[in-house]
Amino acid sequence: MTELTEYAVEDVIKLVRRPIRPAAGETYREIGVRSFGKGIFHKDPVAAEAIAGKKVFRIQPGDLIFSNVFAWEGAVAIASEQERGMIGSHRFMTHQVNVKVADARYLLHYFYGGPGLNVVRSASPGSAGRNRTLGARTFATKQIHLPSVTEQRRIADKLDAAMGSIARVVQLKKESDALVQQHADSLLRSVDQVATLGSALRVDQDFVNVSSDEKYAVTGIYSFGKGLIKRPVIQGSETAYPRFARLRKGQVVMSKLNAWEGALAVVEESFSGTYVSPEYPVFSLNTETADPEYIGHLLAWPELWSRLTPRGSMVRRKRTTPATLLATEVPLPSLPEQRRIAERLTLARRVAEASARQVADLEVLRKGLLDAAFSGRL
Structure with a gap:
């Protein structure tokens, strides 16, 4: 020691x-x-x-x-x-x-x-x-x-080398994320055919009345296109909302308050059967005109968010209505072309997700190195 x-x-x-x-x-x-x-x-x-x-x-x-x-x-x-x-x-x-x-x-x-x-x-x-x-x-x-100072320098040399390598990987992850976003932007902007989202979505009305004696698995939405999030199960008596919308796979959900900063998502199977409050309008997808995977990428597109951004002061207090979303024009090519674009964007996203897992693993390694350094094991 x-x-x-x-x-x-x-x-x-x-x-x-x-x-x-x-x-x-x-x-x-x-x-x-x-x-x-x-x-x-x-x-x-x-x-x-x-x-x-x-x-x-x-x-x-x-x-x-x-x-x-x-x-x-x-x-x-x-x-x-x-x-x-x-x-x-x-x-x-x-x-x-x-x-x-x-x-x-x-x-x-x-x-x-x-x-x-x-x-x-x-x-x-x-x-x-x-x-x-x-x-x-x-x-x-x-x-x-x-x-001793000599021992401090020895440890610092090792930590600096390791932390420098980790920092470089994290920086490469940021750069690859930027390239993925540029790729998505290029593909979506290259589409000549445009239509309103109303041609692909319709407001869904699958509501259930909230019972004070029942429990509800409630779902929320991350901003910036990061998808849905499961919140704690609540008792009906814990909410002031008289009804919830029940989600099904393939639906689209948006947050009225934060749609303009990317709080929109397609419902995945793992969220089917969960609930959202009336602050989260739900839409069914017309699969004859829109591919669910393509729509998912479209909802994660910052250019779409900018088209939903409220004008004027007090932006964060303004809400995006279902009518506003449905009236928004977006690139909407033929179904085969949607599937081709979606396939390419999904592949890029999987690469980005894999590098995100690597960065998370490196953060665990970083903490382990620090623990080893100050417990005499480095």
Whole structure:
């Protein structure tokens, strides 16, 4: 077992503030820190006048930076040469590392995913979110346990290599998702024949009266074309709705409130027999004019969502009516052509889903590596 030495946080990292006064006519770039050790991001350039009333501080390469409002969920990062000359608000606590006792890369992993995260949380009182603010003075006096600098570097080298590989796979997944979306957009935009969705769908009226003594498996819809979601079974007495719609395989469901951001889906077999409230209009599909698989891809098309977007202010309070959906024009070629397009899009989607599973597996691996690193098994 590696020997550990106890230190006060303030003996390992020192809070350093470099206040600046924005100069008229100059532009500045602020940084932000992602949670879960996901690094620094850069905000858009701003004129000095836009931040004249804020307390801002210069960032230096090598700074170990904590977001004081999200440190409790691992919002820690190391500034690189890319951040030289950038600034951060008072919310970003910049620390210099005592290189005699610690390696900055080791501390990064330690504080976002190792024992140091609990130390951060113990110095962040409150319930959640912005109520859990990292207290600088409290944090400075907390005790942490570190191996020798040589051992820290060895562990950091291994974690950096592994985490770098994982990050590259995640980035490739994002790029492949973008290509899949571009492929779908290209295929759907190439269709010359258009028709209203009313030629493929009709409003369904399969309602059941809600009984207070019965239980109901309720379904909801994710936004952004991510499909249906099963919600907890409820007692009829727990809802104010007098009736529910009962779902069948092949139907189409939309959320009145969020259809404009992709809350539409075709019902799969696993959701048959579940229920939705009147806030989720249900439609039957005319299989003589529309292929269910093609319609499923169409409902996941951002261009369709944009055609359903309400105009004016207070967009999120506006609802999409069944009439609006049915009156919306969409690419609707012949059935054989729909099936050809659907086949290609389904294949692309399966590839994307497989890579999504790989990314989920890598997240499990990531957590396992961190656990191994700080328990003497790496």
